[in-house]
Amino acid sequence: xxxxxxxxxxxxxxxxKDMGKEVERILKGxxxxxxxxxxxxxxxxxxxxxxxxxxxxxVDDACVRLIATQQPVAKDLRKIISAMKIxxxxxRMADLAIGIAKxxxxxxGPLCKPLIDIPLMAEKALDMMRQGLEAYSNEDMELAHxxxxxxxxxxxxxxxxxxxxxVIMTQTPEYLDQGMYLxxxxxxxxxxxxxxxxxxENVIYIATAERQDxxx
Amino acid sequence: xGQSLIVRHLEAWYGSNKTLKGINMQIAPNQVxxxxxxxxxxxxxxxxxxxxxxxTLPGTKVKGEIILDGxxxxxxxxxxxxxxxxxxxxxxxxxxxxSIYENVVAGLRLNxxxxxxxxxxxxxxxxxxxxxxxxxxxxLNYSGMSLSGGQQQRLCIARALAVEPSVxxxxxxxxxxxPIATTHIEELIRQLKENYTILIVTHNMQQxxxxxxxxxxxxxxxxxEHGPTSExxxxxxxxxxxxxxxxxxx
Numbered sequence: 001x002x003x004x005x006x007x008x009x010x011x012x013x014x015x016x017k018d019m020g021k022e023v024e025r026i027l028k029g030x031x032x033x034x035x036x037x038x039x040x041x042x043x044x045x046x047x048x049x050x051x052x053x054x055x056x057x058x059v060d061d062a063c064v065r066l067i068a069t070q071q072p073v074a075k076d077l078r079k080i081i082s083a084m085k086i087x088x089x090x091x092r093m094a095d096l097a098i099g100i101a102k103x104x105x106x107x108x109g110p111l112c113k114p115l116i117d118i119p120l121m122a123e124k125a126l127d128m129m130r131q132g133l134e135a136y137s138n139e140d141m142e143l144a145h146x147x148x149x150x151x152x153x154x155x156x157x158x159x160x161x162x163x164x165x166x167v168i169m170t171q172t173p174e175y176l177d178q179g180m181y182l183x184x185x186x187x188x189x190x191x192x193x194x195x196x197x198x199x200x201e202n203v204i205y206i207a208t209a210e211r212q213d214x215x216x
Numbered sequence: 217x218g219q220s221l222i223v224r225h226l227e228a229w230y231g232s233n234k235t236l237k238g239i240n241m242q243i244a245p246n247q248v249x250x251x252x253x254x255x256x257x258x259x260x261x262x263x264x265x266x267x268x269x270x271x272t273l274p275g276t277k278v279k280g281e282i283i284l285d286g287x288x289x290x291x292x293x294x295x296x297x298x299x300x301x302x303x304x305x306x307x308x309x310x311x312x313x314x315s316i317y318e319n320v321v322a323g324l325r326l327n328x329x330x331x332x333x334x335x336x337x338x339x340x341x342x343x344x345x346x347x348x349x350x351x352x353x354x355x356l357n358y359s360g361m362s363l364s365g366g367q368q369q370r371l372c373i374a375r376a377l378a379v380e381p382s383v384x385x386x387x388x389x390x391x392x393x394x395p396i397a398t399t400h401i402e403e404l405i406r407q408l409k410e411n412y413t414i415l416i417v418t419h420n421m422q423q424x425x426x427x428x429x430x431x432x433x434x435x436x437x438x439x440x441e442h443g444p445t446s447e448x449x450x451x452x453x454x455x456x457x458x459x460x461x462x463x464x465x466x
Contacts, residue, residue, distance in 0.1 A: 002462070005463070071422055073425070073449045073450070073461050073462060074451060074452060074458050074461055074462055075462065077450070078450075209450060
């Protein structure tokens, strides 16, 4: 029953999954730029942001079409509205990833410290995004709630990164610029994880019609 | 002003077929209440009980209580009750041999009003309330059947309003109308609730969502859920309601 609406919702889920894969590809590429400080690669990934912007427009158009033609209500409507919000989160996540490539373009090497915690943060934040989208796809409330715990872990990692960089900047003033830029990267990744948590909040909203703040 | 309705343990039968199975419901005055549900769920029977039309059919039976403004409708004369509780049907049904004017004042004449001046004043007032006056004021003597479908339905609403009811029952009043005429009727319903308590049976979910303050979902002769329309259409309590409004029923 409601075959068209079901198909439309499935198409939306697949679009968001594909968009998520694109964001993942971009973040991994941008993290590589941070490691290699390769400016040509930085320019390449900065241009790739357009692909995610296009996905966001596709999701918006699909949602508008479904609302106009299917008149969804209740949970169906919440799922479509949430898809629009999730696509905005994913688009912002891609922007944050691009911010990392821009930092890689600016830093004059070599790096003041080996990158250990920052790549871990990136992997954790990406994992949260994947889980958020899986929670959306399967309406998995437990997975959605669990994102709050993981977000706390990313926040903790960010604080650790800032502390380490502060020590370096205090002890070696010539690393002040680089330290600042790497602090930005930590902040971008922390925000990336916040957006992943937003996806979880949308999953809870779809299931319960209630708003929960997982970003406490 | 509109009057409140309290329905208690209402049961209704067509022969041995029980179509209402103990409905309990409170209907607030000066509000639009939408009754929704699949065909055969008892929603039309329910509104027909409120002006005691159900019991006019042979083989029917009603049990339970309907209290209108503090008084049981079963303690009232059915004809007098139908002055207080007007009804508009799915298909516009102007009296074919009567003019527009005669249609509107038919109920008043039946109730003994003879003064031409009063009848004219009442006809104009009713047609204005039904948002039809400007369209027909220059052709009041034309046949009611000369009007478009949407105008005919508004003529029937004017006819119902002329006897100054406090409750207006509407059984799918816009289901046979085009979108423009439907918009006219919906806008009219929104305006009329200032002075009337309105119950509308509709199969159009979006119509219920647009115009009703509260919505009641009937299924197999039972009231599944009754609540603010904004809640019924966003987060209903009962899964059966959700399945119905999202079109996944059955």
